[in-house]
Amino acid sequence: MHKSVQDIINMKKEKKKISVITSYDYSLASLCDKAGIDVLLVGDSAGMVMLGYENTLNVSMEQMCMFTEAVSRARKNSLLVSDLPFMSYQASIEDAINNSGRLIKAGADAVKLEGGSIMAETIRAIVDIGIPVMGHIGFQPQTTTLSQGYKVQGKTKDTAMKLIEDAKELEDAGVFSIALEMVSHEVAEIISQTVSVPIIGIGSGVGCDGQVLVIQDLLGMYEKIKPKFAKRYMNLSEDIIKSLEDYKNDVISGKFPAEEHWFSMEEEELKKLREQIGG
Ligand SMILES: Nc1nc(=O)c2c([nH]1)NC[C@@H]1CN(c3ccc(C(=O)N[C@@H](CCC(=O)O)C(=O)O)cc3)CN21
Numbered sequence: 389m390h391k392s393v394q395d396i397i398n399m400k401k402e403k404k405k406i407s408v409i410t411s412y413d414y415s416l417a418s419l420c421d422k423a424g425i426d427v428l429l430v431g432d433s434a435g436m437v438m439l440g441y442e443n444t445l446n447v448s449m450e451q452m453c454m455f456t457e458a459v460s461r462a463r464k465n466s467l468l469v470s471d472l473p474f475m476s477y478q479a480s481i482e483d484a485i486n487n488s489g490r491l492i493k494a495g496a497d498a499v500k501l502e503g504g505s506i507m508a509e510t511i512r513a514i515v516d517i518g519i520p521v522m523g524h525i526g527f528q529p530q531t532t533t534l535s536q537g538y539k540v541q542g543k544t545k546d547t548a549m550k551l552i553e554d555a556k557e558l559e560d561a562g563v564f565s566i567a568l569e570m571v572s573h574e575v576a577e578i579i580s581q582t583v584s585v586p587i588i589g590i591g592s593g594v595g596c597d598g599q600v601l602v603i604q605d606l607l608g609m610y611e612k613i614k615p616k617f618a619k620r621y622m623n624l625s626e627d628i629i630k631s632l633e634d635y636k637n638d639v640i641s642g643k644f645p646a647e648e649h650w651f652s653m654e655e656e657e658l659k660k661l662r663e664q665i666g667g
């Protein structure tokens with residue numbers, strides 16, 4: 389049986405750090421699951437790293453469902469959380485419930501949505517029908533149009549207070565966890581110590597209860613943005629390009645394919661064939 393929402397909540401109580409990584413496809417999700425990552429997040433960052441959009445706003449419910457289905461076929465042990473994409477939950481609670489249901493039917497165990505106190509009522513409604521919700525405060529990529537860019541949140545006393553209040557309101561609304569994006573580490577630590585549900589940080593310092601990274605950033609295979617917080621554990625882009633250049637050169641030179649890569653027919657059959665075609 390894979391990890392449950394309760395298992396993740398318990399990890400905070402047991403002071404165990406929670407590892408979260410984004411996943412969008414079967415092959416990489418299988419490896420994340422095998423590596424023992426606690427939570428696979430089908431993030432709407434898929435729009436950028438998988439589909440090539442400038443930001444996350446264009447991602448559709450259909451696309452999120454497809455990514456979720458692929459990841460759900462791969463996961464055996466991790467919890468699976470999927471993002472509600474832009475405009476799938478903001479306009480009405482009815483939208484929020486219907487679209488949360490679609491992600492659950494696609495294989496998610498829980499949904500994530502962006503917003504603080506303004507989303508409390510929506511979150512309560514989703515939780516009430518039995519769908520676990522992860523909140524997401526601090527920097528909220530779905531509102532970049534308004535906030536004008538990628539900026540660290542909670543750098544002043546007042547904005548920090550608002551973040552702490554938002555976290556408390558989300559907890560009251562029933563979230564099982566909160567993603568905290570690009571918040572000054574001091575405020576992130578205070579929030580983690582203030583609420584009882586796990587705080588999953590991204591660019592928010594080591595005081596959080598867990599961490600999340602976009603897998604392409606961790607592997608070093610997405611070159612368009614390089615956030616300061618995104619530690620690279622590999623430079624896969626370089627390795628992939630080198631392999632492809634080697635492949636191309638092998639094709640040109642005839643070094644690939646070699647005998648171990650091809651199939652043969654029986655000598656006798658080949659002889660008969662040659663006779664028939666007069667070779
Ligand atoms: N590949 C990828 N990684 C992510 O972490 C990520 C996405 N995509 N898409 C959705 C959001 C957008 N995120 C982003 C995108 C850019 C920056 C960035 O450019 N940060 C700069 C400036 C920060 C500042 O204001 O000082 C940095 O240096 O970190 C940060 C987070 C995080 N998420």
Ligand SMILES: CC(C)C(=O)C(=O)O
Binds near residue numbers: 410
């Ligand atoms: C960066 C994480 C938290 C996210 O929301 C995403 O990948 O879409």
